[in-house]
Every structure is written in C-alpha cells, then in structure tokens.
Amino acid sequence: MTFKKASLCRHFENEVYKRVQEKKINFPVYLSAGQEYVPSSIAQLVHNKKIKPMLFGQHRGHSIYLSFGGDVTQLIDELLGMKSGCTRGMGGSLSISSKKINMFGHEGLMGSNACMGVGACFSSSKPTIVFLGDASVEEDYVLASLSWAAKKELPILFVVEDNNYAVLTKKEDRRDWKAKDVAKAFKLDSYDTQDNPENIFKILKKNIFKKPIFINVHTKRLYWHAGAGEDEKVFGDRLGKEMKYLGKRAVEIDNKIKNRIKKLWQQRLEKL
Amino acid sequence: MATALRETIKNITFKHLKKFKGQVFGQNLTGVGWVAGTLPELYEKDGVIELPLADVANGGMVTGSALVGRRPFYIIRYQGYNWLNCIFIANYACKSKEIWDKPAPMFIRGLSNEGGLGPVSTSSHISIFYKMPGIKIFSPMSNKEYLKIYKKFMQEDEVFYISEHRKSYENKLEFKNTIKKALDIILMPISVTRFEAEKAKNHLNKLGYRVGIIHLFELKPFVLKKKWINAIKKSKYGVLMTDNDYVDGILRTLAHKINEKTDQTVNVMGLKDKSAGYTVKTSNFPPSALDIINKVRVIISKKRRKKKNG
Incomplete structure (x- = not known):
C-alpha cells in the first residue's frame, strides 16, 4: 500500500513536470518527486491506525495531499487553475488545501505551518502532523513552536523532509547543528533516519500522537526547487529501490498507476 | 453606578471563556496585574493560556487556535509588539477565509500607552495591520462601543483587531457626536x-x-x-x-x-x-x-x- 501511494505521487509529479514544459501550467510548481516515501509511509501508518490527523504542509505539498487520500482530479484541476480544484483554483501548486483530508493551506512563509499546527493541535487536542523542510526548521519561530509543543506534550508529529538543500545552498553552509539534536534539547522524542518505509514505521509505530515526536528524514528530491528541471543526476532514488525490492508485481502496479494518472491528466486538459 | 471599561472587558472575557469555551492567549498575563485589570483571574484550565516569549511564533499559534474554531482572544500587551506578532496573523489568519475557505476568527486586543516608554511601548501601531485585506480594526474607548464590537465579532468569522488604550480603562462615559449645527x-x-x-x-x-x-x-x-x-x-x-x-x-x-x-x-x-x-x-x-x-x-x-x- 505504501508503494502504491508513493507511485501515485511520483507519476503525478512526472505529469506535472510535462505540463510545465508544455506550458500548460504557467506558474511556479514545487515538485516532490523523490521525496514521496516520507508522506506515503506516514500516511500508511496513520491509515492503519485509523487516525485522520490535521495536516500542515508547506509549499511542496502535492505528495502530502495525495498520500493522505486527497482527490487526484481535484489536484489536477487546482494546478490548471480551475474552480473545481481542491483550493478552488486559488492555491496553485504552493498552497494545497483540502477540507476532506484536513489539510491546511500554506501562505508561503517557510515554517509558519509549525506555529499554526502547534496552535491548532493545542486548541483542539487533535492528532496533527507538521511537514517541514531542512531549511525551514532553521526559522526561529519553528524552534519556538517545537519548544511549546514539547512543553504542552501535544499529540503532534513534526516531519522534516531533509534533502540537504535550501534551494541550492547545502546544510553544511547554513548551520553546524542537527535538527534532531535541537529538537531533543527541547525534550521532544527525536529521530534521524533515511526515507525507507521500514525505518519510518519502526520509529513511529508505537508512540505516534501519544506524545510530541520529531523525525528528520533524509531524502532526495529529483527536480528543481521550483519548476520542472534537474540540477544534477540523483542517485539512490527510493521509489526505484523499493520497486526493485518488491519485484515484478510492483512494476505492474507502477505501470497501472502511471497510465491512470496520464489518462486523468488528459481528460482534465480536454475540459479546459 | 456606571461601570468602568476595565470591568466591561473583564466581564466580556469571562463570558467568552465560560459560555463559549473560548481561549485567551498572551504573554505575562498575570504578571502585569492581569492586563491592567481587564482579565479575570483565571488559568489554563479555564482557557487563559500563558504563551512563551516568542512573539512571532505566538501570532501563528493563535492563528492555529482560530483555525480550529476556538475564537481566541489574543492579548498583545504593547502595540509596538505588533511588528513581531502581525506576521502570521496578517499573512495567514487574515487571508485564510478568502484563499482556503477556512475562517480564522480571532479577537486581538492590542494595548497602547502614552509617552516615556520609547518607540515600541508607546502609542498605537495599527497602521501596519491596516493595509492588509481580511482584517477589521476598531478602537473603542467606551463600554457601549466595546460591547458592540464584541457582539459583532461573535456574529462574524473575521479577524478583529481592537486597538485599546490604557487611559480608557477607567472611562465610564459614552461619547456623543455633535454635528447638527452649521459648523466651522x-x-x-x-x-x-x-x-x-x-x-x-x-x-x-x-x-x-x-x-x-x-x-x-x-x-x-x-x-x-x-x-x-x-x-x-x-x-x-x-x-x-x-x-x-x-x-x-x-x-x-x-x-x-x-x-x-x-x-x-x-x-x-x-x-x-x-x-x-x-x-x-x-x-x-x-x-x-x-x-x-x-x-x-x-x-x-x-x-x-x-x-x-x-
């Protein structure tokens, strides 16, 4: 099931990539291809536990939306600026939201979702997931939010999708600390791991939403920070590795999903 | 006997907490005489939440509370702190209804002072909020005005900024406009x-x-x-x-x-x-x-x- 989610995210992003190149989409897009195993694994875990958390993502939200059950057609429509889009055509790529899956939109200020997520979690006591990047975790207000979440022992999960880059600036050029260590200093349960689903399940399975948890997941993004292009060849793509591991059946599933997404895009483009 | 505005604000807050299960957020709420006597002496279990000294994050956290429908009051004890607190309120809470169809109604109480406290803690600083769409701004100085605004807040789902002034808290009188005659x-x-x-x-x-x-x-x-x-x-x-x-x-x-x-x-x-x-x-x-x-x-x-x- 996790593979299916990840495959859906990947093929969706690949289709967006094509549409940007064809100039069918003419505003900035933030693709998450390569990173999809992070939201997919967590979504599968909370699905297994029958929990429907509040989701606070940032600008790179397609895979979060799709992994947690967002409607594919509505996301296509959103990217085509249609009123039938998940954010009524207002969100574009940057600000994906959905009432159906409790996903809150993002306004573009990196890391602000940590503050909003903590506040919403505190006031509702509902399970909450905040997705951050390795750059936004450097924002001072994110650190303050981690601290307060720990102090109030909130049922919240902070996920850092750590691809080592802020646009093109490496982590080592920006800071000399690890996010996990800082979170630990705030007395959060903190982890640092690779983006394979087994690791993520193992870490979160027992205590997710029982106490505040911080998980920094190392991952690799395939495409540009914004737009459709490649900076360099990325080695060690997680989806490829998992497909290899899962074998022939996974290849079949992947192809099926690929064709389904392609068809859906074509259908929606015809509606324009 | 007429009530001072201080008491009216305190009563409104009490009602908001007890009847509507609202929340009140702020820093040092107890430390400055319960916000110059405008806050009932209640604690976290009652919905009065002491926030950390992290103004920027706090504005966002209260926005989060508003997003889940708690209609929070947010006390900014000096309006000069608007500069830090306004970021997520102005850029998220005020836009949330229009962009994401998700209102974030909150009642911001910004306190202003007068003189001798430097550029931050003196005076009103509402102009920074004013230009942003999605916010309603009021500056009540009397009981009736304050009650009217609170009532309006409870009927709507908008972000309200209440620009208060400490000098008004003692006020028991109402103001009257005079425009009937031909005027200079x-x-x-x-x-x-x-x-x-x-x-x-x-x-x-x-x-x-x-x-x-x-x-x-x-x-x-x-x-x-x-x-x-x-x-x-x-x-x-x-x-x-x-x-x-x-x-x-x-x-x-x-x-x-x-x-x-x-x-x-x-x-x-x-x-x-x-x-x-x-x-x-x-x-x-x-x-x-x-x-x-x-x-x-x-x-x-x-x-x-x-x-x-x-």
Whole structure:
C-alpha cells in the first residue's frame, strides 16, 4: 500500500513536470518527486491506525495531499487553475488545501505551518502532523513552536523532509547543528533516519500522537526547487529501490498507476 | 453606578471563556496585574493560556487556535509588539477565509500607552495591520462601543483587531457626536485623542468657535455615514483628525477617504514623524487638548486670512 501511494505521487509529479514544459501550467510548481516515501509511509501508518490527523504542509505539498487520500482530479484541476480544484483554483501548486483530508493551506512563509499546527493541535487536542523542510526548521519561530509543543506534550508529529538543500545552498553552509539534536534539547522524542518505509514505521509505530515526536528524514528530491528541471543526476532514488525490492508485481502496479494518472491528466486538459 | 471599561472587558472575557469555551492567549498575563485589570483571574484550565516569549511564533499559534474554531482572544500587551506578532496573523489568519475557505476568527486586543516608554511601548501601531485585506480594526474607548464590537465579532468569522488604550480603562462615559449645527470645523479623533478632542471642542465652543465632533472607533472597514458627509460638506473649514498612531499611517489614509467623499480639506495630527525617546521629555506624545485648540485656531485664521486676501 505504501508503494502504491508513493507511485501515485511520483507519476503525478512526472505529469506535472510535462505540463510545465508544455506550458500548460504557467506558474511556479514545487515538485516532490523523490521525496514521496516520507508522506506515503506516514500516511500508511496513520491509515492503519485509523487516525485522520490535521495536516500542515508547506509549499511542496502535492505528495502530502495525495498520500493522505486527497482527490487526484481535484489536484489536477487546482494546478490548471480551475474552480473545481481542491483550493478552488486559488492555491496553485504552493498552497494545497483540502477540507476532506484536513489539510491546511500554506501562505508561503517557510515554517509558519509549525506555529499554526502547534496552535491548532493545542486548541483542539487533535492528532496533527507538521511537514517541514531542512531549511525551514532553521526559522526561529519553528524552534519556538517545537519548544511549546514539547512543553504542552501535544499529540503532534513534526516531519522534516531533509534533502540537504535550501534551494541550492547545502546544510553544511547554513548551520553546524542537527535538527534532531535541537529538537531533543527541547525534550521532544527525536529521530534521524533515511526515507525507507521500514525505518519510518519502526520509529513511529508505537508512540505516534501519544506524545510530541520529531523525525528528520533524509531524502532526495529529483527536480528543481521550483519548476520542472534537474540540477544534477540523483542517485539512490527510493521509489526505484523499493520497486526493485518488491519485484515484478510492483512494476505492474507502477505501470497501472502511471497510465491512470496520464489518462486523468488528459481528460482534465480536454475540459479546459 | 456606571461601570468602568476595565470591568466591561473583564466581564466580556469571562463570558467568552465560560459560555463559549473560548481561549485567551498572551504573554505575562498575570504578571502585569492581569492586563491592567481587564482579565479575570483565571488559568489554563479555564482557557487563559500563558504563551512563551516568542512573539512571532505566538501570532501563528493563535492563528492555529482560530483555525480550529476556538475564537481566541489574543492579548498583545504593547502595540509596538505588533511588528513581531502581525506576521502570521496578517499573512495567514487574515487571508485564510478568502484563499482556503477556512475562517480564522480571532479577537486581538492590542494595548497602547502614552509617552516615556520609547518607540515600541508607546502609542498605537495599527497602521501596519491596516493595509492588509481580511482584517477589521476598531478602537473603542467606551463600554457601549466595546460591547458592540464584541457582539459583532461573535456574529462574524473575521479577524478583529481592537486597538485599546490604557487611559480608557477607567472611562465610564459614552461619547456623543455633535454635528447638527452649521459648523466651522469638525474634529474626528481616534483612540485616546478622543478624550482630549472633547476637551478641546468644549473650550473652543466657549471661545465662540463652532466646533463639532465625530468620534471614530470603527476604523476598518471605514464607513462614512451620510449625515457625517453632509455635515463635513457644510462645515466652513473641513476636518481635523487626531490619532495616537504616527501621522503618516492610517490617519492620512482615512483623511484621503474623507477628502474623496466630501471635497473638504482634512487636516491630521498624530504622532510626529520622529523616534520617541525613553523619557517624558523626549517622548512622542499624541496631540493634547491644547495642541488641538491651537491647531484649530491656526487652520481657521489661515483660511480667514486667505479669504480676506482674495
């Protein structure tokens, strides 16, 4: 099931990539291809536990939306600026939201979702997931939010999708600390791991939403920070590795999903 | 016996917490005499939440509370702290309804002071919020005004900014507009300058000037009532507006709106365009009654001279 989610995210992003190149989409897009195993694994875990958390993502939200059950057609429509889009055509790529899956939109200020997520979690006591990047975790207000979440022992999960880059600036050029260590200093349960689903399940399975948890997941993004292009060849793509591991059946599933997404895009483009 | 505004705010807050299960957020809520006596002595279990000293994050956390429908009150103990607190409120809470169809109603109480406390802790700083869409701004100085605004807040799902002034907390009186007669000039004061403008108006009328007054407390959206427009149009020398914020902010914006609707000259007096020091001597005070009196006399005499000289 996790593979299916990840495959859906990947093929969706690949289709967006094509549409940007064809100039069918003419505003900035933030693709998450390569990173999809992070939201997919967590979504599968909370699905297994029958929990429907509040989701606070940032600008790179397609895979979060799709992994947690967002409607594919509505996301296509959103990217085509249609009123039938998940954010009524207002969100574009940057600000994906959905009432159906409790996903809150993002306004573009990196890391602000940590503050909003903590506040919403505190006031509702509902399970909450905040997705951050390795750059936004450097924002001072994110650190303050981690601290307060720990102090109030909130049922919240902070996920850092750590691809080592802020646009093109490496982590080592920006800071000399690890996010996990800082979170630990705030007395959060903190982890640092690779983006394979087994690791993520193992870490979160027992205590997710029982106490505040911080998980920094190392991952690799395939495409540009914004737009459709490649900076360099990325080695060690997680989806490829998992497909290899899962074998022939996974290849079949992947192809099926690929064709389904392609068809859906074509259908929606015809509606324009 | 009439109630002081302080008590009214306290009662509203109590009702909001107990009846509507609301929440009140702020920093050092107990530490400054329960927000100058405007907050009931309640704690986290009752919904009164002490936030960390992290103003930027706090604005976002209260936005989160608003997003899940708790209709939080958010107390910003000095309006100068708006600069830190406004970021996520202005950029998220105020836009949330329009962009994501997810209202984030919150009731922000920004306290302002007067003089001797430097550029941050002195005066109002509402102009920074004013330009953003999706916010409603009020500056009530009396019981009835405050009650009216709270009632409105509970009927709507918007972000409300309440620009308070510590000097108003003792106030038990209501303000009345006087625009019936043909007037020389009309004062349109905002915030704490309303008290001084009343004094100035009474004094000037005793001196033989015909001075009217329109008290402004509903600042955004700013609606000029028809009878106000008529009175301003009929006045001989237009309007003098006063405020406790810097002169080059909300004041000039409102003055321009009034000018557009009435074709009358609108003069403004707010904080001067200079940095306030940390002593009374070096402070940047809002216009006093005497300042207003002098300004009115200058406006009128200048115009009279101009008319005389053809």
